[in-house]
Amino acid sequence: MSTAPRPINRRTFIKLAMFSMLMFGFGYALVPLYSVFCRVTGLNQVGQDANPVNTQVDFQRVVDIEFDSNVHDMPWKVSAVQTHMAVHPGEISQAEFEVVNTRNEVVTGQAIPSYAPPEAAQYFRKLSCFCFNKQTLAAGQKLRLPVVFVVDPSLPKEIGTITLSYTFFNVEGNIRAQSVATPDRS
Amino acid sequence: MQKSANGQAQTEAHGHRPEGLRRWLTTTNHKDIGTLYLWFSFTMFIVGGIMALIIRAELFQPGLQLIEPERYNQIVTLHGLIMVFGAIMPAFVGFANWMIPLQIGASDMAFGRLNNWSFWLLIPASLLLVTSLFVPGGAAGVGWTLYPPLSIQMGMGMDLAIFSVHILGISSILGSINIITTVLNLRAPGMTMLKMPMFAWTWLITAFLIIAVMPVFAGAVTMLLTDRHFGTSFFSAAGGGDPVLYQHVFWFFGHPEVYIVILPGFGIISHVIPAFSRKPLFGYTSMVYATASIAILSFFVWGHHMFTSGMPVAGQIFYMYATMLIAVPTGVKVFNWTATMWRGALTFETPMLFAIGFIFLFVMGGFSGLVLAMTAVDVQMHNTYYVVAHFHYTMVAGALFSAFAAVYYWLPKWTGHMYSEMLGKVHFWLTMIFFNMTFFVQHFLGLAGMPRRIPDYALQFADFNAISSIGAFGLGLSQLLFLYIVITCIKGGPKAEAKPWDGAEGLEWEVASPAPYHTWETQPVIK
Numbered sequence: 001m002s003t004a005p006r007p008i009n010r011r012t013f014i015k016l017a018m019f020s021m022l023m024f025g026f027g028y029a030l031v032p033l034y035s036v037f038c039r040v041t042g043l044n045q046v047g048q049d050a051n052p053v054n055t056q057v058d059f060q061r062v063v064d065i066e067f068d069s070n071v072h073d074m075p076w077k078v079s080a081v082q083t084h085m086a087v088h089p090g091e092i093s094q095a096e097f098e099v100v101n102t103r104n105e106v107v108t109g110q111a112i113p114s115y116a117p118p119e120a121a122q123y124f125r126k127l128s129c130f131c132f133n134k135q136t137l138a139a140g141q142k143l144r145l146p147v148v149f150v151v152d153p154s155l156p157k158e159i160g161t162i163t164l165s166y167t168f169f170n171v172e173g174n175i176r177a178q179s180v181a182t183p184d185r186s
Numbered sequence: 187m188q189k190s191a192n193g194q195a196q197t198e199a200h201g202h203r204p205e206g207l208r209r210w211l212t213t214t215n216h217k218d219i220g221t222l223y224l225w226f227s228f229t230m231f232i233v234g235g236i237m238a239l240i241i242r243a244e245l246f247q248p249g250l251q252l253i254e255p256e257r258y259n260q261i262v263t264l265h266g267l268i269m270v271f272g273a274i275m276p277a278f279v280g281f282a283n284w285m286i287p288l289q290i291g292a293s294d295m296a297f298g299r300l301n302n303w304s305f306w307l308l309i310p311a312s313l314l315l316v317t318s319l320f321v322p323g324g325a326a327g328v329g330w331t332l333y334p335p336l337s338i339q340m341g342m343g344m345d346l347a348i349f350s351v352h353i354l355g356i357s358s359i360l361g362s363i364n365i366i367t368t369v370l371n372l373r374a375p376g377m378t379m380l381k382m383p384m385f386a387w388t389w390l391i392t393a394f395l396i397i398a399v400m401p402v403f404a405g406a407v408t409m410l411l412t413d414r415h416f417g418t419s420f421f422s423a424a425g426g427g428d429p430v431l432y433q434h435v436f437w438f439f440g441h442p443e444v445y446i447v448i449l450p451g452f453g454i455i456s457h458v459i460p461a462f463s464r465k466p467l468f469g470y471t472s473m474v475y476a477t478a479s480i481a482i483l484s485f486f487v488w489g490h491h492m493f494t495s496g497m498p499v500a501g502q503i504f505y506m507y508a509t510m511l512i513a514v515p516t517g518v519k520v521f522n523w524t525a526t527m528w529r530g531a532l533t534f535e536t537p538m539l540f541a542i543g544f545i546f547l548f549v550m551g552g553f554s555g556l557v558l559a560m561t562a563v564d565v566q567m568h569n570t571y572y573v574v575a576h577f578h579y580t581m582v583a584g585a586l587f588s589a590f591a592a593v594y595y596w597l598p599k600w601t602g603h604m605y606s607e608m609l610g611k612v613h614f615w616l617t618m619i620f621f622n623m624t625f626f627v628q629h630f631l632g633l634a635g636m637p638r639r640i641p642d643y644a645l646q647f648a649d650f651n652a653i654s655s656i657g658a659f660g661l662g663l664s665q666l667l668f669l670y671i672v673i674t675c676i677k678g679g680p681k682a683e684a685k686p687w688d689g690a691e692g693l694e695w696e697v698a699s700p701a702p703y704h705t706w707e708t709q710p711v712i713k
Contacts, residue, residue, distance in 0.1 A: 006296075006371070008371050009296045009297065009367050009371055009372075012296075012363075012366070012367040012370060012371060013296075013297065013363055013367060016362075016363040016366055016367070016397055017363060019397060019398075020359050020363070020397040020398075020400070020401045021401070022401075023397065023398050023399070023400075023401035023402055024401035024402070024404060024405050025405075026401075026402060026405075027401060027402035027403075027404070027405025027406055027409075027435060027438075028405050028409070030402070030431075030434065030435050030438065031409075031420060031431065031435075034428075034431050034434060043498050043501070
């Protein structure tokens with residue numbers, strides 16, 4: 001059977017060979033097709049910035065947050081930058097407090113929060129707060145301290161207003177507290 | 187023109203052939219090439235089997251005893267590649283070369299020279315794979331799927347694997363084009379498509395699958411190669427590529443590939459079961475359509491290999507149901523085989539034993555596949571030994587058992603001698619028992635959470651692994667008996683009639699045993 005292939009076989013061969021070449025190209029075509037498919041359907045977000053959407057916000061409800069502050073036996077003046085805020089439960093909000101060291105030397109203090117009504121405390125979630133660390137202020141230094149919080153949407157209906165009150169305590173001179181405390185980053 | 191040993195000028199067309207090595211190097215005869223394919227396949231089966239035994243020896247006890255973890259990874263990778271591309275696929279191409287021209291009444295394959303090339307390309311490809319074990323850095327140790335990012339970072343063993351895959355791909359594409367052309371153009375007059383033997387039908391569909399997906403795999407490994415050496419970033423995340431993209435492209439090839447290795451087996455079983463039931467195949471037309479349905483569905487299920495790679499729920503649900511849908515045409519086939527046996531005059535010669543063993547074990551592999559198809563379950567089982575057990579039930583008990591059935595069924599036609607029926611049955615039972623001893627316990631290991639592709643394991647897995655390793659060595663040694671049976675059958679034995687099985691149907695039984703070097707030079711006419 002050393003004769004040349006019959007013409008009909010040659011035609012079949014060419015068709016099939018072209019088909020397999022096409023499929024080789026299709027393998028490459030899968031690369032852009034994959035990107036287009038992912039973009040159109042929004043399935044694959046690899047390499048893009050994450051834009052988290054908070055779906056937990058209860059826009060139907062407004063809770064009034066009142067801010068209060070005082071010092072306990074300290075040479076600091078503390079005041080809330082804003083006296084109150086209206087927030088939606090689930091919404092991430094930020095409030096600021098201004099502190100001034102009125103003494104002529106370095107003073108370290110720490111704030112302790114308290115809530116009114118007290119049962120609101122478990123629904124008031126602080127994501128970041130100056131009260132988590134000790135704060136050290138140089139002589140006469142003025143500083144704005146932020147607190148980032150979210151009110152849990154499961155806050156009982158009857159609570160319409162939450163008062164957040166900070167009391168600053170002097171921790172200077174407490175050697176044991178200083179030795180175990182983390183380094184200050186004021 | 188070829189010179190024969192006595193110096194007389196002869197052409198192949200006159201029924202003579204060169205002798206010795208040149209006969210095999212230059213042959214364009216479909217029977218010679220089929221024989222070459224089958225011996226090559228058996229050699230690679232032994233090579234891949236030795237690798238499997240190294241794996242099982244390492245896993246016999248917890249802890250690291252025999253080989254370094256890097257070497258273990260390389261051997262696992264080569265075992266997979268060699269068994270799929272070196273053992274199973276060439277075995278079925280060998281059967282196709284030998285039997286399809288005989289079955290459809292053609293004098294040879296459509297393209298003789300091409301056929302010769304398809305075979306001889308396998309030799310450099312397999313040498314590249316095996317010798318890559320000895321290059322600096324060793325062979326590719328990434329698993330047969332060649333996933334990036336690891337496959338982008340590996341040493342030169344990975345390049346050898348990529349080139350090997352290229353050559354293997356070219357070989358199987360050329361072989362498939364040859365088979366399709368033969369089946370479409372060279373059938374005996376009167377043999378319409380729906381009178382074709384099932385083996386020719388399943389191979390026609392398989393060959394179309396091969397030319398559709400092998401080029402895609404070649405493209406995927408070419409992209410790996412250019413990512414490694416030529417600064418592209420298809421899959422390299424450092425350059426903005428996406429490693430998960432490789433998994434999509436690979437499994438677009440990989441899933442049809444697992445049907446490529448089983449569909450010809452379905453064809454063989456569809457000949458053996460009717461022959462030893464002495465009844466025609468039940469539901470021939472539905473068999474054809476079921477095979478085609480499986481082939482088409484195989485293009486839409488690749489995502490089920492990637493449930494844990496990051497996939498939206500909609501995609502997971504789509505792939506889950508599409509995968510389960512494949513159970514329908516497969517169920518049609520199993521039903522038809524069972525219905526063929528129903529009220530048949532059954533006898534249990536070795537081919538029939540392997541065929542029934544195939545149905546029994548393949549159905550088990552199919553059911554564990556359905557378990558894995560369920561996304562919620564797969565997330566637990568992914569990359570555990572449950573998966574290993576599943577695909578060895580389909581590929582060893584499926585492809586290998588059907589290949590054994592084919593060898594025993596057609597061996598009298600090839601050699602002109604009957605093999606030892608007693609030894610054949612011993613071979614079957616040893617294979618059946620040790621196969622289940624090896625792989626059945628791996629279901630339990632997987633369910634208990636033992637991960638695959640790791641050379642060490644926690645102590646609680648020790649007993650089942652020891653059982654599995656003993657089974658594996660028994661399974662491996664049993665195949666030496668198979669080699670002995672085949673060699674003794676080639677050398678001698680009771681003379682085989684043209685049709686040694688009284689229930690067998692088909693044109694291949696109308697030529698003498700052993701089949702003459704040239705057959706069907708005048709085509710038979712089918713009424």
